[in-house]
Each structure stands twice: as structure tokens, then as C-alpha cells.
Amino acid sequence: MKIRIIFAILLLVAVMAGCSSDPDYKVDVTKDLYFVKDTAMPFEVKVTENKKAVKGLDVSAHLAMTEMDHGSYDVKLEEGKNGTYTGKVNLPMGGKYEAAFTLEKDGKKTEKVIELNVTKPKGVAKVNGQWITDEDVSFYKFINQLQLAINRESAQKQYKGEQLEEELTYLEAQEKTLEDKNQLLTQIIRLRAMALLADEKGHKATETEVDAALSKARGQYNQFESAKKLINEYGEEKFWATEKQQYQMIVMSQKVQKDLVTKAKKENPKAGEQEIYYQAQKDYEELLVSQVNSLKIEIM
Numbered sequence: 001m002k003i004r005i006i007f008a009i010l011l012l013v014a015v016m017a018g019c020s021s022d023p024d025y026k027v028d029v030t031k032d033l034y035f036v037k038d039t040a041m042p043f044e045v046k047v048t049e050n051k052k053a054v055k056g057l058d059v060s061a062h063l064a065m066t067e068m069d070h071g072s073y074d075v076k077l078e079e080g081k082n083g084t085y086t087g088k089v090n091l092p093m094g095g096k097y098e099a100a101f102t103l104e105k106d107g108k109k110t111e112k113v114i115e116l117n118v119t120k121p122k123g124v125a126k127v128n129g130q131w132i133t134d135e136d137v138s139f140y141k142f143i144n145q146l147q148l149a150i151n152r153e154s155a156q157k158q159y160k161g162e163q164l165e166e167e168l169t170y171l172e173a174q175e176k177t178l179e180d181k182n183q184l185l186t187q188i189i190r191l192r193a194m195a196l197l198a199d200e201k202g203h204k205a206t207e208t209e210v211d212a213a214l215s216k217a218r219g220q221y222n223q224f225e226s227a228k229k230l231i232n233e234y235g236e237e238k239f240w241a242t243e244k245q246q247y248q249m250i251v252m253s254q255k256v257q258k259d260l261v262t263k264a265k266k267e268n269p270k271a272g273e274q275e276i277y278y279q280a281q282k283d284y285e286e287l288l289v290s291q292v293n294s295l296k297i298e299i300m
Helices: 002-021 134-158 161-179 181-200 207-221 225-234 236-267 273-294
Strands: 026-031 041-049 058-065 072-079 084-089 095-105 108-118 125-127 130-132 297-299
Touching: 026 108, 041 058, 041 072, 058 084, 125 181, 130 181, 134 161, 134 181, 134 225, 134 236, 161 181, 181 236, 181 273, 207 225, 207 236, 225 236, 236 273
Parallel strands: none
Antiparallel strands: 026 041, 041 084, 058 072, 058 095, 072 084, 095 108, 125 130, 125 297
């Protein structure tokens, strides 16, 4: 009888010890899952235990809609940094989903289930949670078209014969790059990154400063018939309203540039103006790379 009691106690202790050793993982979505038709979208989660990142897991997820039957979708997640795991999944539509995760380490499997609300993206990318929309990209494409039109008109005034033909051929090649969405996104991200940095440094773009910069830009565009025609076709009121939003960020980025020029002059009091501006531009590019790397950027 005593042996049976002792055995039962030992068995209970063993079961309790086994249960207590099971990992208590927590799964949090760190990159929202979006629906884009016929496109596998990135899906990222972070796994923690007692608020500490868990590394070295084999992670897979089984997704299914909770309110209608559109089948189920499996995704294998690859380990990233600091307990993050990422993959891609092509879903049939937006809506509410249930994601059942299998997390395995050292032969032990744990399952966690979370709910997801999958929506259509509001743009083509996000920078620190702020969307870059299709309209933003289209506007930057138009700005580049404007600059090409100005360059073409300037070339026709400045060059003749073979030199003009070479310049126009070059500009035609440049025009083809306007269809490169990644290049346009890069331009947008660069400006937003420096505007955010300027804000972090305590700079402000006053209404007077923005209006003055905008007035200067308007004067430059008005020198070229090709530019005036394109702006008229785009819609003058719409163009200048959007351009003002851009110049609020441009003025901010210019303040960072001025800071760097001041810094370069202080550090190199005997340097010439050209050397000062070269150093300031070099520092600006290095600062830009650092700033972009510090931002949370998601490309859809």
C-alpha cells in the first residue's frame, strides 16, 4: 500500500515537473499582414518568453478565415533578429483570420493561436507607420517629368546640332527610369527621413519659410513654357497644394544641411567654400544613411 502511495506521489511530481518545463511562448505580430491580389505578402512575428526574445525555433503557421471557408494556408517562418520570424503568404482576400502557430525547439512542440485582421494596404510603403500612397508616388513621377521637360527646353536653347542630339538622347533615356517605382520610393523616403531627423533636432518649418521657398520654386517653373503647360494640365491648384506639403519637408531637410555647413566651417576654419560644402554634403549622405537605417520601413 505504501509503495503504491509513494509511486503515485512520484508520478504526480514527474507530471507536474513536466508541465512546468513546457515553454510559455508569446507570439506578437510585428509586421501587419496585408492582402494584395495574387501577391505573397510578408508576415512577421516576434516570439518571447518572460519578455525575452526566443531564438532557435522552427516556426510555422496555419492560417484560415474565421467567418467563411476559403481554405487554409500554411507558411514557414524563417528566423530573423531578436526573436523575429518572417515568411510570405498569398491570401485570397482580406478579413478575419485565425493563425495557429507550431513552435518547435529541441524536439519540443508548442502551439499558439492568435487572431489576425487582414486588410488592404493604404499605400505602397510605410515609414514609421506613415503611409506612402500611390498618389505620393504619382506626384514624384510628375515632379521628375517636370524636371526632364525643363532640362529638355534648356538643352534646346543652349545646344545645337550633334551636341543637342546627344543631350536629348540622354534625357530620353532618363525618362524611361520614371517607371521605376523603387527609384521614386527612394526619393520619397530620403526626404521624409531627413524631415523626421530635423524634427527630432527641434527644427520647425514656419509658414513664412515654406511660402518663400514655394514662391522661389514657382518663379523657376514660370521661366519654362514646358513646365507651365504640364502644371496647367495637372491642375494648378492641386499641384501647388501638394507641392506645399513637399516644401514643408524640403525646408526641414535644408535646416539639417545648414547645420552641417556650420559644423564643417567650425571644424575647418581655413577651408575654402567648395571644400566646406563638399564636406557638408558628405556628412549629409552619411547622416541620411544612418537615419534611414533607424526608421521602420515596410515596402508592400
